[in-house]
Amino acid sequence: MDTAIDQKNFHGRNVLSSFIVFISVNDPIGKKELRCMVHANEDSRVNWIEHLCLSTWEPVYRLIYFKVQNREEAEDITQETYVRAIPYLQKNHVPPDKQMAFLKTVALNIIRDRWRQHQRRGTTADLEAIAPKEAAFEDPAEWSVQRMTIEKALNELNEEQRTVIELRIIKGYSVAETAQIMNKKETTIRVMQHRALQSLTRILHDGMK
């Protein structure tokens, strides 16, 4: 990608005031060359970054959380998403209505890249199954269907298996607390949750066939 700054527009201007430059870049999405205006003043750039982050972070974070299911990683990947996406968004003059989709695509690519980097034995089904359309919750009906599928699968488990999953994963109790509630040993709870998740995985997999 090449960037050419028209120096004529730069000379003779007060550096603190806003100035306009022309840049020529390749559009990584549309594969066409664009020639667009960018407000290159640092203040306005910072303001633009601030505006973009504040107006879009929540859906981006939710999507990432949907995939990684923990706050620590979701916060980290959200930050990386903006750091990687912003230079592209600026250079390519991506219109506001397309920015969200672009941010989500970048986020999903980061998750995919990170997990692939750490993986030694090829890819797993769930990573490949990531589809921005499904994961982005833009269609509440699709999310409802997915939710119903998981709930239906849970209902196919026996009562003990369902309880252990509800306590450990949905309500977030520790093994010790779950053991206390279910009057079982902690080791029993670990075995039960393993078997329950194996059954649930099988039910979900069969359901998708």
Added chain:
Amino acid sequence: MHDNERRLSDYIDQLNAEKKPKDHEHLGADPELQKLFHTVRLVRNLREPAMPERDFPAKLVRAVTDQLVQTKQKKKKRAWMASIAGIAAMLALSLLIHFASLFDHPNIVKAMEKAFQDVNAYHGFLEIVETNAQGKTTTQAKLEIWADKHGRYYIQELEGSNKGLITVNNGQTKWQIRPSEKQVHRFPAFPDPYRFAFELGNEIKGIKQAISTNIIGEEKAANRPSWIVEVTPQGGEPYRIWIDKETRLPLQKQYAMQHGIQYKITYTKIEWNHAIPEKLLTYHVPKGFQEVNQNPEQIVTSIDEAKEAVGFLPDTVSQIPSGYVQDRIAIIPDKKLVKLYYRALDKEIVIIQGKAIGEWKLAPTAMVGKIHHQTAEIQSPVVEESGVIGAGGPYAGLTDLHSIRWRQNGFEYAVIGHASLGDLIAFTKELTNGAFEMPTHKDPFPFKPKVEVPVDLEREKNDQKNVDAGSSPWKLDPLFVAQVFVSLQMSPGGITGDYPIHYEDLRIIQNNGKEAIVEVDAHNTPIKRVYLKRLIRQDATGIWTVVGYDPAP
């Protein structure tokens, strides 16, 4: 397979703690296990996502801007940058000097304390708003509040489920006018376990005792420019408080999100006064209302009168500790109790005494002191209603109420107050001729268990978080923790029905607030003593963990 069960369990624990699982870094795991991880994440989608802290968007902007703008600046080695950098450095330095004074913990706290010293009374309108995990807000209540620094107050609920309810404490009596029932209920003015939310003096005291306070930003609260201060209290989750820049007094408080609900309390309007209007503090029963007297106390004019009423001559302090004056003497005729009230500016202490009745029993969460080789119960704060203490109730643990209770020569005594534990100790020593001893580490039973129990600190930290959020409160009770431990030793397969060891079979023989020893007195117990520690937090909000035991002989 066993390893996979453990890894799967660890994976769930890490997600529950909102931490990045180690297995996200090492995906060389068994593909079967990865499928199970995926299923765990799918199921977790049935819960609401854990959203970041409120300052996350600001942090995000700062981090992204720092990385992107700085990188570009490094590339541009233009001459003019040097001068801009110089100006920026000067600006940054001056801002740093300006903010350094604001970030100084003692200064902001001192500024608030100093400002509150000049306040005799205040009148405000308080709004309590609840926000759920989806961001939906609901106004729970709107209150009109009059309060003074002597602890008197007048509260009227303007909007909410108790609309019209008026609660008043004039220092002599407390009453509630309940329009829905057409009744006026009278209560003792002290102890007053539940006062009202966002009492300014209490808030400032809480901030003063906090582990840390940091100014994290600025924002208008109630239309007034304010600093946002993040307060990490001794117990519980950090919260935020908005301090009015002009008056240096708190205007708004926002609690951490717990169980998907967050509360924000705001003084939408507040003004400073000399006093609460006298008519608001005058007890009266509105026309057509019935009086329900729930105050069992009767005021008497002298110790002799009290003696006549209860049948014994009450003990009094040989010297009233400095700063206090005797306020009033009251009796509770049907229980044959005497109450001696002492008052300092914004503190109140009452000595309760009566004949010892029934078995002496310590509150399980209490520290254990000594008076003439007998145990003395120290509750800081008061959690349990025990013996002659009439406080307790669901709010007791949340108040600034402390107590010391003991028995001596056939009588039971309690010193209880909205004052520091040090003040209570001073009164107790005056009553016991200096015989009272706080628990120390040189207690008669050395803290040396014969069998040590390994502890998983990470799990304890998570358990503490759960307790802070209101789950498993039994972990605050060393007796209950010991009962569960001993019972599980006896029934390793799990407990069905009653515990094999009864709660009544356990006795605290030592508790200094950080370490406790529980003795088990049951014929079938395999364990004689259980040793417990508060590993995560050493105050009333800290959970107890079994760290060892002595087997039964």
